[in-house]
Amino acid sequence: MNAIHVPTGSPYDVCIGPGLLSELGPSVRALYPKAVRVLLVTDSTVEPLFAAPAADSLRAAGLAADTYVLPSGEASKTAERLVELLNFAAAHGLTRSDVFVALGGGMTGDITGLAAAVYMRGLPYIQVPTTLLAAVDSSVGGKTAVDLPAGKNLMGAFWQPGLVLCDTDLLSTLPEGVFLSGCAEVIKYAVLFDSALFDRLDRDGPAFDREAVITQCVGFKRDVVAEDERDTGGRRALLNLGHTLGHAVEACSGFALSHGQSVAVGMAVVSRAAAQAGICGQEDARRVCGLLERFGLPTATDIPMDRLMEKMLSDKKRSGNKVSVIVPERIGQCSVRPMGPDELRQFMKAGL
Numbered sequence: 001m002n003a004i005h006v007p008t009g010s011p012y013d014v015c016i017g018p019g020l021l022s023e024l025g026p027s028v029r030a031l032y033p034k035a036v037r038v039l040l041v042t043d044s045t046v047e048p049l050f051a052a053p054a055a056d057s058l059r060a061a062g063l064a065a066d067t068y069v070l071p072s073g074e075a076s077k078t079a080e081r082l083v084e085l086l087n088f089a090a091a092h093g094l095t096r097s098d099v100f101v102a103l104g105g106g107m108t109g110d111i112t113g114l115a116a117a118v119y120m121r122g123l124p125y126i127q128v129p130t131t132l133l134a135a136v137d138s139s140v141g142g143k144t145a146v147d148l149p150a151g152k153n154l155m156g157a158f159w160q161p162g163l164v165l166c167d168t169d170l171l172s173t174l175p176e177g178v179f180l181s182g183c184a185e186v187i188k189y190a191v192l193f194d195s196a197l198f199d200r201l202d203r204d205g206p207a208f209d210r211e212a213v214i215t216q217c218v219g220f221k222r223d224v225v226a227e228d229e230r231d232t233g234g235r236r237a238l239l240n241l242g243h244t245l246g247h248a249v250e251a252c253s254g255f256a257l258s259h260g261q262s263v264a265v266g267m268a269v270v271s272r273a274a275a276q277a278g279i280c281g282q283e284d285a286r287r288v289c290g291l292l293e294r295f296g297l298p299t300a301t302d303i304p305m306d307r308l309m310e311k312m313l314s315d316k317k318r319s320g321n322k323v324s325v326i327v328p329e330r331i332g333q334c335s336v337r338p339m340g341p342d343e344l345r346q347f348m349k350a351g352l
């Protein structure tokens, strides 16, 4: 097992390795000795696979475990579901000394984290990611949210988990498409921070060593989150590589494209656009697109620019009338470039 310590205001460990789900109960006991009940939040895909062993581990540690099951998919990440989840917690008598556990992918982690942030003004929660995307990105860093009709993640809070238990055995049951979608976030870290990781992914393809690569990615995430915990204009913004256009593609596709696929399109477009603008070399842009394709990820979209612009301009990363775009300079190094609407349109259009 590998452990990465995240030194945020409320610090915690991310544990990565096989067989960790059985450690859930003992971990809650050790971290929260006063806890009596645990609310296990999961989704309808994950529930039949892992809810029973998770609840068994909690009960064996002397904790009462209730399970709330969300319908799978981004459509569950709503304020209405959040309220339903909070009502469920209240109906089952959860108190501030109890604990929520998010067992699932990004959607489950985001809504559970927000529920933990607001239930009785805040109680602890543990992330147990079951997708690669959640393992390398959304389970770490304390961003919690639900979507509003106006856009993704518009209602949220920063609320750090008390522990992240990443059981790599759970990831081996993922459908291939879900796994490859998560690989977009892994490739993102390589383009942002590490050309050696990029070469490793290029060499090994989707058969890369899960434990080693997840540990590397979480290490990168820890570094930026520790520097800029609340995403206030520092290095954490870099994690949005591919996300400005990606979120627009995801929304315009009516969520037919997954988050990872949409981010892949976003990374490919900004890489080509950066090469067109002379910010990064043509060869690097070609390699980024080539690696995304090697992982079965899309690198283009036929959604019209006007629709994408409308969504990009409502992105919550906008500040005043500028949108911060993360632009590759070379593989392993990117920079944040604020762009006004005209510049944004011109830049993105060159990469479409």
Ligand code: GLY
Pocket: 137, 138, 140, 141, 143, 231, 236, 239, 240
């Ligand atoms: N997923 C981007 C971040 O945590 O900042």
